Amino acid sequence: MTKVITITSGKGGVGKTTTAINLGAALNSFGKEVIILDANLTTPNVGLHLGAPIVPVSLNHVLSGKADIVDALYEHESGTKIIPSSLSVKELKRIEPARLKEVGKKLKKFADYVIYDSAAGLGEEALAAMEAGDELIIVTNPEIPAVTDALKTSKVIEQMGKQVKGVIVTRVSGHKTEMPIHNIADMLELPILGIIPEDKHMQSALVMKDAIMHTHPNSRASRAYREVAAKIMGNYDYQEKTSFFQKWFGY
Numbered sequence: 001m002t003k004v005i006t007i008t009s010g011k012g013g014v015g016k017t018t019t020a021i022n023l024g025a026a027l028n029s030f031g032k033e034v035i036i037l038d039a040n041l042t043t044p045n046v047g048l049h050l051g052a053p054i055v056p057v058s059l060n061h062v063l064s065g066k067a068d069i070v071d072a073l074y075e076h077e078s079g080t081k082i083i084p085s086s087l088s089v090k091e092l093k094r095i096e097p098a099r100l101k102e103v104g105k106k107l108k109k110f111a112d113y114v115i116y117d118s119a120a121g122l123g124e125e126a127l128a129a130m131e132a133g134d135e136l137i138i139v140t141n142p143e144i145p146a147v148t149d150a151l152k153t154s155k156v157i158e159q160m161g162k163q164v165k166g167v168i169v170t171r172v173s174g175h176k177t178e179m180p181i182h183n184i185a186d187m188l189e190l191p192i193l194g195i196i197p198e199d200k201h202m203q204s205a206l207v208m209k210d211a212i213m214h215t216h217p218n219s220r221a222s223r224a225y226r227e228v229a230a231k232i233m234g235n236y237d238y239q240e241k242t243s244f245f246q247k248w249f250g251y
Helices: 016-029 059-063 097-107 124-132 144-159 181-188 201-207 220-232 244-249
Strands: 003-008 034-038 081-083 113-117 135-140 164-172 192-197
Touching: 003 016, 003 124, 016 034, 016 113, 016 135, 016 164, 016 220, 034 097, 059 097, 097 113, 097 124, 124 144, 135 144, 144 164, 144 181, 164 181, 181 192, 192 220
Parallel strands: 003 113, 003 135, 034 081, 034 113, 135 164, 164 192
Antiparallel strands: none
16 A cells, blocks of 8 residues: 655754655665655755756646646656655745645555655644655654754644654764664654664765665665665564675775
8 A cells, every 4th residue: 555654854954855865765676666755845855866956847836736746757767756846936836735635645646655855844834744644754863952853743743643653863973972862762752763874975975966875875874774664664674784894884
């Protein structure tokens, strides 16, 4: 059964878009049909991350009633499909974020997983993306402000009558100043779906306008995203095979 998974966060800059893209790429690597939709309408980044910053038809056209959803669907060379939003401020007029739920229902015909990259925070766009999701995943960093905002987000989702599938903690370096993972789990009272390590290859992938899953498939972050994807698919026993050299050098 196709699911719409909304990736959200209480705070910006925690790696939400990076997670949406690489989780989608990881699911695709397991043979799943995936669509990544940029539900961050005011500050979209999915197209920028994947080399399609400007497209003829965007999600904005769909939400304003000017185009059908299939016209805004583009295929990345990896096979992952994306629906970018427009960078144009003018195209923010007359769009209806509430239609994201209707869009999700239509997209279920074309994929095994539809991933919504939500806007950060708890504004109208973010709430509309949360409402559209069958499952919600919160992304945070191991720092108190980010986790506090994640807690606020989880409470809002609870008030909406929905459940959070779990939390993905990104940019984990293991530094002693970081908030321990078990403390994050205790504070949020939610399962930790994955721990994504700080990875020097992430910036390279951004410059290459692609997911790190594609540019550096054996990187620590890529292996971590594959493990999260396996959990989402229901394979909780999946573990990445890591060689001695990969462990030592971080590749």
